[in-house]
Amino acid sequence: MNDQTPTHDERVAGLKGLGSSRKRVEDARFTQGKGNYVDDIKMAGMVYGDFVRSQYAHARIKSVDSTAAKAVPGVIAVLLAADLAPLGLHWMPTLAGDKQMVLADGKVLFQGQEIAFVVAEDKYALADALELVVVDYEELPVVVDPFKAMLPDAPVLREDLAGQTKGAHGERVHHNHIFRWELGDKPAVEAVVADADVVAEEMVYYHRTHPCPLETCGCVASMDKINGKLTLWGTFQAPHVVRTVASLLSGIPESNIRVVSPDIGGGFGNKVGVYPGYICSIVASIVTGRPVKWIEDRMDNLMATAFARDYWMDGKIAATKEGKITGLWCHVTADHGAFDACADPTKFPAGFFNICTGSYDIPVAWLGVDGVYTNKAPGGVAYRCSFRVTEAAYFIERMIEVLAIKLNMDAAELRRINFIRKDQFPYNSALGWEYDSGDYHTAWDKALKAVNYDALRAEQTQRVADFKAGKTRSLMGIGLSFFTEIVGAGPIKNCDILGMGMFDSCEIRIHPTGSALARLGTISQGQGHATTFAQILATEIGIPADQIVIEEGDTDTAPYGLGTYGSRSTPVAGAATALAGRKIRAKAQMIAAYLLEVHDNDLEWDVDRFVVKGVPERFKTMKEIAYASYHQAIPGLEPGLEAVSYYDPPNMTYPFGAYICVMDIDADTGVADIRSFYALDDCGTRINPMIIEGQVHGGATEAFAIAMGQEIAYDEMGNNKSATLMDFFIPTAWETPHYTTDHTVTPSPHHPIGAKGVGESPNVGGVPAFSNAVHDAFRPFGLTQSHMPHDHWRIWRIAEQLGLHG
Amino acid sequence: MITNAFEYYRPKSVAEALKILGEHEGEARVVAGGHSLIPMMKLRMAQISHLVDLQDVSGLKGITVSDRIVIGAMTTQAELLASRELAAAAPLMLEAALQIADPQVRNMGTIGGNVANGDPGNDMPGLMQCLDASFTLVGPDGSRDVKARDFYQAAYFTSRTDDEILVAISFEHPKGGYAYEKQKRKIGDYATAAAAVQITAAGGMVSAASVAMTNLSDVPVWSAASGAALVGTTCGPDAVKAAVEAMLKDINPGEDNRGPVAFKRQVAAVVLGRAIARAWSRV
Structure with a gap:
């Protein structure tokens, strides 16, 4: 040791490990337009495929004439259901245990459904040929309302299921019924509701919307007929799952299928499922012997690939007159569209909606969910949230507000008296979850103090008085939200997708000169995995993050994993990374002990080295150990320094947070100005504060969009009214509010580094914060519930219906 | 989202452009910035056989x-x-x-x-x-x-x-006070309602007023009656109310994703009232 030796703190800083706001290593290429996305892939002989889509929401297909299309110069093939049928590929299984038409088999069930797949030498011939495919439709009655779909005389949508009274999730009670999922103690809840001092009842609708990633879905399929190997590049959030499903469907051995997710421009759940475009591209590549590229345009994306939400949530919440909640009853009518293609863990047909007791200590609860078919696009994916968790959080955060109105109580105080207390963790909820850790009261008090809640309420009181006195036409809303997420799916004992357990993985190679390569079973879509996973590893193994390369997304090289969605990367793959790192360190310790001629137990870890206890000048750095591991014979140890970890989490993680939105609303025009938005997140151990902040900004902005205008709307004929970005609301920098971020830290007790995941929290907590602000503005005038999205005309309608327009 | 095939022309003069239009009567269209026409062509709602791009035509800028x-x-x-x-x-x-x-x-x-x-x-x-x-x-x-x-x-x-x-x-040269007031859902959106107002004053009274609104009918709406309602007044609440009421008689909005007719009429009234107030404040 001498003056040149970096200090402990300098060495910690040099690692850029846990807690460092390390700049995102991905951004050098993304900000220079040097990313490599699916549509950037060009291959010799590559051809293009695209769909003829249904104009109608429900129609019989009497005939499809592709003669004229085939005559267009450059057109190679037109695939119809009949062409796929001999291969058994005209239908495909969905991740939810249903099946879905790949190409229209006799009828179409939603506008935009795939009817024919045209393959051509170039995109221009392709576009011309699509126009020339003549489809003869016979229109059928359309059902877009899930309640009407369940009427006895409703049109039969899924003729393929005729006579099937059992579905993938139990009994079907009606020809348009998919499943009934029930949890909890119904008689107990009904008894509580019957005897309660106060019961608040409300129907809360979370409208249909869409993840709408910047990059749409697409793939390039290439079948090499010489070696029989199928390579599939695509926008896949779960490449290994795609490989397994492709193998099961095609019969091609998994060893002869390579699935690659290159850079992905946002997923948000839209890129979890399997789509007809993938199947048709693979078949077309096998048929033509050439690589086939299929890329959705924006309208295709908004019309046909997976939507999100569309939950009608009917609730009853019972309480004492002092405001202590005594029971929760909830029935959901879930509109799944034409096929049940939601991407939930198989045993959870409504995802983790049973987190709907929220952050509150509710002694008894009952949940029933009925899934229903309608003439709308399939999906039901987790749009920047864990499975159906945004719906659950919105439901309970609206019900709390409705209860506060019924009790004539302040909604902040009502939350406080019902929070699960810190000493109750791990907490077993009435609907079956074990919340790992939390400190809700501390977070709530910090949030209320930060926004100066009492002063805001006083200001609001004055505003209401001024409004009533005719001095202003502006109202003020204070939107409160306290949410608990459930992420990190999940323990194999109850979480699988089509039987594939939801573990994840990390494989590490330390190179002789002390840098490293780590590969994971996840895939970043913008989350910054290459940055943050290197940080986890840097802290675990003492190699600077800048010298650790993270690779994901190529099934030929990455270890098997279930992919990235539901905030599972940090809770599951992040844990695998830490544990694989610990295996590296354990072997490194043995090597260091040999080199230093001491017993393993005589060493202690110090940032980036093993030091002989009590003799600080005797140490071996990881760099030295790495070299020795390869190039020095060490008795009893294999050469090399590698490790792999497959992590089956013992529990989910439960991030939480407190969000408060203040909004000014023009009662006459419905224009809402977000004055401030405060977001306190507790995601346990914080890996990269800057990335957390960015995640909160992004998720809160999607929440703002959803709450204030974004929707997939259909007319009575099942026409999609919002299939372009003119009407589908994506906020620009101009509309996006300013966010104030804050945090508390309550580590997960079961995660190796205590991290819980954060990317989806702001969407889960943000939507109720924005929506509650709108509701709160009108609460003094008698509003109890008004459905999202709160765009200008719907806010105007609230004022109109409350008689505020004179 | 690819247009049908078309012939593309880039004339250097108005005369040359007119000649191309004449040669392909009914099948040719001129394109300026393309932000209305090109999307329609990509959606194949407009099928143009001969597209005449004006960007190289001299003398049309400035x-x-x-x-x-x-x-x-x-x-x-x-x-x-x-x-x-x-x-x-x-x-x-x-x-x-x-x-x-x-x-x-x-x-x-x-x-x-x-x-x-x-x-x-x-x-x-x-x-x-x-x-x-x-x-x-x-x-x-x-x-x-x-x-x-x-x-x-x-x-x-x-x-x-x-x-x-x-x-x-x-x-x-416009004279007096002015205002352009627009309500929209987001940047880049068409107006839910927008109002353009110019007002001149003499002796503390409105001497002339011109009032027009956007996206509230199938054509822009310049309301002579609305402007006239302001003339000779001090632009007080009654005059503004009269101007708004006159405009509301001239607009004919339709329902779309921005909202129903009653909403649009109320927004039109508010937007116009604000535009008049702001224009008057600048007289």
């Missing part, structure tokens, strides 16, 4: 502020915003252009394309009616001027014939 204000049809919205002369002479133009589209679109979108396409959602047509602008059209038989207030017949139908090209827009 802003001249002299006795009248003359703006070349190919002047982009960004160029309108950048002109200090125009901002000083007609600040209403600046206030409006800032509320049109977004910077990328403004770099391509032109004033000529905006007014000539006849899209009821476009902002400039109502603004031009407010300013009582004239449009100069050049065709095979020479040039003619049409008042903006006479130009619009129905959605996408104007008094410009297929063989004419809009080359310039001109208007008198």
